[in-house]
Amino acid sequence: MSVDTARPGATTGAAGIAASGRGGRGARVRWAGALLAAVALLALAPSYTGDYAQQVSFRIFEYAALGQAWNLLAGYGGMVSLGSAAFIGIGEYTTAELTNHGMPLVPGMLVSGLFAAAFATAVSPALFRLRGLYFTIGTLALAEALRLFMVNYNGLGGNIGIFLKSAAPTTAGLYWLSLGVAAAATGLVLLVLRTRLTISLRAVRDDEDVARQMGLVSFRTKLFAFTFAAFLMGVVGGLQAGKLSQIEPYGAFGLQWTVDIVTVVLIGGLATTGGPLIGAVFTVALAELLSGSPELHLAITGAIVIVVVRLAPQGLWGLLSRAGQWGRPGRARRRPDPEGAP
């Protein structure tokens, strides 16, 4: 008996790659233009909006960046990690320590990203021995192990955590910073998706054994996606620390991060370029609408996830692009159709 690691409809992957190659330049210019215009418009917002809107936007931008990272890993790379919280927590703690020792926030965030990436590199030999479902279990166990360690280990504040000495930036400052992180994450992921590397990534996702036989170095491909996602998550962790006055292991390494990221990407659209953005807007907006009863909100989110998985595997982005004919015919085929099961 064998676990079917080959993704359904693996053959359409090649067509998808060809399609994205053909439309590469035009799409790239269009995307870059749209991204820059959006960032420029959004950067002006603090002059016209209040603190509340900026705080909500901060969360949207955080989740957009996290979603982009996880989407690259899970959506395009097929590595369904449930260990996101580990990298966010590492980012939070690194930034907290660094800023407490006098480093400014932004360099601290970047070093946090590097730290998270280094951790990802260190655990990758063990994790990459696990494929498919076992990789998922392994990442979940790894993140929980790290959380339990941080709760018990007294060197970094134990279960109380760390108080941040430096004052947090203003609401507008955090807004701009998070906008920058989200834009950079989106831009970087789009850039990666235009390189040859994404071809090997998708090939490894669709059938790792065949990809290896064709001479693709699956380990290096996976390592790149894994460390890159970890870097982005570490940076966002640093950003989150910049907002807080105290970080503690339950929040920093909390499973809620992992859960939120998965819901953002699934609802927005797994393996779609705009999915993480639209998913972040949707989930944060829903949370704000139902802020009176957070449990109800999460339960509804869970139900939406189930419905999306069943009926709209490409999420809101897929629905919108189908409705609005946003893409050319080739675009829609980028992700192998999950309906085309063998």
Added chain:
Amino acid sequence: MHLPGGHTLVTALVSGALLGGLFAVTALGLSLALGVMRLINLVHGELVILGAYLGYVLLSELGLDPLVGLLVVAPALALVAYPLHRGLLLPLVGKGQEAPLLTTFGLAVIGQNLFIQLFHADTRSLSRSYATAPIGLGGYEVPAIYAISFAVALVVVGSVHLLVQRTGVGREIRAASEDPGAAAVLGVDIGRVYARTYALGAACAGVGGVLVGLAFAFMPTTGTGYLLTGFAVVVLGGLGSVLGTLIGGIGLGVIESVGGAVFGDGYRDFIGLVVFLAFLALRPQGVLGRAER
């Protein structure tokens, strides 16, 4: 870190091995879902906690002793799980591994928040005087509930083993697990077998939940911990092996208990996870040997 004395160490060994029975019962359903239908059932922990809450309601509303309540909780969990599988998971069979995984992920999120809605975030337990009383086992004192849950575990694991190995239903389960395609050709209703297996696993999870409630405290989010313990047990004991679950449970119980005695009680779960991860990474064939060629 300190090295405990001989008596402490043996007590830790004994109580850990007994606690392993509880681990085995909470893991059995996970093992069945993984072994028979290749499903990572992320809502498994919530099924365990649902069992605990059901036991709690039976105790507080009807005054039903939790151990008697097992006879209600187990079928109730099966009745909840069967339609859940038929309605939500069965339509996804053959659509890759991610869709079912993510569906159970959504179910877990719903379950946890339903618990918070219904029971609030308070910590609860099924407090019975017989559970907390210590009993002596050859000079070593352990909480009675450890011994009770070990006995329940022997009964549950033994019955499920016999069910799978000796009955017609079990033969269909084994056939569907070995080769669903061939089994379907030979007239096995794969959908029904899967849903039955899922319901059986949920019933075991419910029993495990009641034991958890008797032995420890629980709250709406406790399930995730038992999901991870469950994975550890399944990996240690061998995927899909019913009797292996008992061995894996005992193994994990001993590792955590002795680890806790050496490194401090806070590190129990951490040590369990580390050993689990090491086992997963160093002996993937222990898990993947059957799963992946």
